[in-house]
Amino acid sequence: MRMLARAAPSSPVKSQWPRLQMRAYSSNPRSQSSARSNTRLAVFTTLSTVAAAAAAAYWSQGPVISEVECEASKTGPSKPSKTAMDDQKRKLEGLTEDSPMRLRMEEFVKRIQIEITSELEKVDGQAKFKIDQWTRAEGGDGISMVLQDGKVFEKAGVGVSVVYGMLPPAAVAQMRAEHPNISDSKDPLPFFATGISCVVHPHNPNAPTVHFNYRYFELGSKDGDEPVSWWFGGGCDLTPTILYEEDAVHFHKVIKEACDQHDPRYYKDFKKWCDDYFYIAHRGERRGIGGIFFDDLDDKSADELFAFVQTCGKAFVEQYVPIMEKRKNMPFTEQDKRWQQLRRGRYVEFNLVYDRGTKFGLLTPGARIESILMTMPLTARWEYMHEPDLQVHGKLMDVLHTPKDWIPL
DSSP states (O other): OGGGOOOOOOHHHHTTSOHHHHGGGSOOOSOHHHHHHSOOOTTOOOOOHHHHHHHHHHHHTOOOEEEEEOOOOTTSOOOOOHHHHHHHHHHHHOOOTTSOHHHHHHHHHHHHHHHHHHHHHHHHSSOOOEEEEEEOTTSEEEEEEEEESOSSEEEEEEEEEEEEEEEOHHHHHHHHTTOTTSOOOSSOEEEEEEEEEEEEEESSTTSOEEEEEEEEEEEOOSSOSSOSEEEEEEEEEEEOSSOOHHHHHHHHHHHHHHHHTTOTTHHHHHHHHHHHHSEETTTTEESSSOEEEEEEEOSSOHHHHHHHHHHHHHHHHHHHHHHHHHHTTOOOOHHHHHHHHHHHHHHHHHHHHTOHHHHHHHHSTTOOHHHHGGGSOSOOOOOTTOOOOHHHHHHHHHHHHSOOOOSOO
């Protein structure tokens, strides 16, 4: 459930990204109801015949699916909210373009989870994903798919979560700073969050780790089905152990083309946000070589932003698979492998110390800890006072200290 959090750039570099600029994508004064309704774009995607057939073909192979339990709520027995129960009925009846955005987003992330895991299994050529399906007493469910000790991938995790719950007044008050349309409340308010998160750690140090997540959040009212506030968030980033500039260019080029289909501002602004967010302050370096990152995105209609998120999510295979095919069988040395383990240590540090998504997931009642931490590598290394060999890794370290524009902006 890591993908469900709202996030902001880390404080040491926040001054480089002024508050006003951050909020440029979530200051839309339009009412939430009009944002959802009037524009009926042709981008709506429910399970088409082709997609349904592909999903049916995957599940017909008989993958082993484990039913697992989430952590029990510490506040006592819980039951699904009225919204959760109504949504279950809607799904059984079938989705339409008038279905709530939360259900359309849920359908999308569950569908691309199958598409992406199928492609990753092809790249690995040996291992299969372990599939855990879990439910929450408070409402919602999730599917965690993890491949471990494959031929190509040491670990690959692709998780989907759907969460209904109640947000305490203190958390509601925090959100009002980003979304002034949320009224002051002394009572908990219902919330919904769904998204997909993926992290891939290859065996070969020449092949980069990759991460992406795309998510949707809405805050409900006490007595109605219409959300009080909603937004999209997400992004993708590449974390190489050994820097190949053509890989960085390819990764950024594909996601820029995806962004440009929807708004010429998006790639430039969201790349900057990504470089600032994935900053390991206590190391003075970025986690990787960036991509895009955005949060609290509600500057257009929900349908338009849903189309943008879909385009980004569908771009992942093109972003990453060609790089993997090029690098997965390259020779490497023991020193290369040791360097990979050290860089993975930095990856873990960021996720546990700074990542808002991990913190949000760990603090969510009824969370499944295994799903939250599935993005961690199987192996990593920490050496006291390690100094990198700059003759070998100087170009990478330069980029981690000072982000680079890989393609013309």
